[in-house]
């Protein structure tokens with residue numbers, strides 16, 4: 236049986252950075268489910284598709300799969316590696332909207348469950364502990380204040396040489412929190428059996444160590 240760690244939390248909480256490091260430490264595969272929703276959003280943006288009904292129809296034409304290159308997850312959309320295009324704010328904002336669509340979620344759920352059944356995974360997202368992997372060996376709810384999350388995103392963009400507006404970033408984070416937490420299907424919430432980690436005043440290493448220590452208790 237494969238071992239599964241689920242990490243959920245709001246945008247910018249550091250899930251992918253942390254999940255990647257935890258996976259490396261335990262020699263697990265890191266699965267970034269947000270990137271799958273982003274690939275779907277990219278598909279919809281490129282096709283100019285919006286509105287729930289049209290999204291429900293069109294999402295079945297988006298064939299999304301993942302593979303690993305040098306340990307890094309690559310997302311393949313209809314045969315093309317789109318990994319480099321997924322982190323744009325525009326794509327993230329669209330993903331937050333289109334991921335509320337039930338057909339989109341069903342389309343991606345199968346891929347996520349298959350990966351977790353076949354591999355030891357650290358999987359991050361919004362509904363991993365509550366919906367995708369309800370029997371995960373360890374569930375973490377990783378959060379931080381919206382201000383700290385906006386600061387981190389701002390720094391990340393500036394370091395990449397991308398122009399960034401702090402207030403706009405914080406505003407987008409608050410809007411996305413609301414969308415992700417208030418949607419009807421698989422909203423972001425802490426699973427009852429998840430361990431809460433608030434990283435506002437913690438370093439990356441402290442968070443990784445805390446999660447690995449939690450895993451040692453349950454494995």
Ligand code: DC
Pocket residue numbers: 246247268269270272273327330331332334335359360361362363411415
């Ligand atoms: O973690 P992220 O910013 O890459 O996620 C992009 C969007 O995808 C996020 O706003 C909500 C959605 N998402 C989701 O609904 N369920 C997941 N398991 C992962 C992401």
